[in-house]
Amino acid sequence: MNGFFRALECRLRALQLAGVRRVPRLWPEAPAPVAAGASPSAGVAASAVDSRPQFGSMAEFARQMRERLGVAGGGAGASKAAPGRSSRSRGAAETARPAAEPEAGQGLPPRRPADAGVDAQLASLAATVARCTRCAELAASRTQTVFADGPSNAELMFVGEAPGQDEDARGVPFVGRAGQLLTKIITAGMGMRREDVYICNILKCRPPGNRNPAPDEAAHCREYLDKQIELVAPKVICCLGGVASRFLLDDATPVGQMRGQWRQYRGIPVRVTYHPAYLLRNYTVDARQKVWDDVREVAAKLRELRG
Numbered sequence: 392m393n394g395f396f397r398a399l400e401c402r403l404r405a406l407q408l409a410g411v412r413r414v415p416r417l418w419p420e421a422p423a424p425v426a427a428g429a430s431p432s433a434g435v436a437a438s439a440v441d442s443r444p445q446f447g448s449m450a451e452f453a454r455q456m457r458e459r460l461g462v463a464g465g466g467a468g469a470s471k472a473a474p475g476r477s478s479r480s481r482g483a484a485e486t487a488r489p490a491a492e493p494e495a496g497q498g499l500p501p502r503r504p505a506d507a508g509v510d511a512q513l514a515s516l517a518a519t520v521a522r523c524t525r526c527a528e529l530a531a532s533r534t535q536t537v538f539a540d541g542p543s544n545a546e547l548m549f550v551g552e553a554p555g556q557d558e559d560a561r562g563v564p565f566v567g568r569a570g571q572l573l574t575k576i577i578t579a580g581m582g583m584r585r586e587d588v589y590i591c592n593i594l595k596c597r598p599p600g601n602r603n604p605a606p607d608e609a610a611h612c613r614e615y616l617d618k619q620i621e622l623v624a625p626k627v628i629c630c631l632g633g634v635a636s637r638f639l640l641d642d643a644t645p646v647g648q649m650r651g652q653w654r655q656y657r658g659i660p661v662r663v664t665y666h667p668a669y670l671l672r673n674y675t676v677d678a679r680q681k682v683w684d685d686v687r688e689v690a691a692k693l694r695e696l697r698g
């Protein structure tokens with residue numbers, strides 16, 4: 392049986408060398424089912440979740456298959472427990488490891504020093520938003536407004552759709568399951584820290600039942616978002632999902648067609664990618680690969696603009 396897996400590993404290695412794309416390692420574990428009553432923006436029904444195991448590399452696939460079948464000798468990490476294994480096969484397993492990926496939480500902290508004046512203006516704007524009743528239905532149903540999360544000197548801004556149930560309860564954007572996935576995207580996918588980016592939404596109030604924002608609600612709230620962008624002055628904006636891109640860019644093109652290209656918002660480069668909640672509903676290698684590609688482009692643009 393060991394011989395079979397060694398042959399399999401060699402074959403997979405050959406495929407990898409031949410250019411077969413490696414599965415992204417953004418989110419190696421399958422997402423847990425969503426509890427009943429949880430916010431749709433924060434997750435999806437358990438039946439919609441792809442619970443198949445996710446493998447980070449060909450070698451990892453072979454190692455996990457060995458473990459599942461109870462076969463000794465689990466790749467490079469198990470080579471000490473398999474004394475009969477040749478140094479040649481150990482070497483193959485070692486080299487089959489994926490190339491180094493960004494370490495979580497490293498790199499790209501804001502370079503611009505924090506400005507107390509900007510902080511004060513954002514605090515004043517947040518106070519104005521907290522009193523806002525422009526959208527009567529939202530103002531009556533919200534627990535609180537959800538202004539933003541992140542430093543005023545952030546160079547990267549994420550713009551989402553609207554608060555969900557968890558965000559409405561805590562007053563912070565992207566703190567539910569979708570938010571946890573966004574944090575993984577930022578750290579594992581981009582090599583950044585969540586506390587170094589600015590995160591906000593098109594709407595500052597949760598739409599009842601997490602329905603999509605209505606155009607008039609987005610129009611009412613647009614002034615606040617525009618002012619946030621003006622004050623934070625990010626180098627790059629990443630739009631999360633079709634609702635955010637539609638209202639920020641005034642363009643209803645589906646995300647699938649809009650992603651992969653740079654747009655502009657008042658001279659700021661904008662990249663559109665899928666909302667993390669969409670990923671939770673479509674937890675496939677293809678969807679993750681697309682978001683992986685998008686956020687890497689965003690990180691690369693940020694580095695480019697920093698010089």
Ligand code: SF4
Pocket residue numbers: 520523524525526527529530536594595596608611612
């Ligand atoms: S969504 Fe925006 S404009 Fe509407 S009530 Fe809330 S803060 Fe005001």
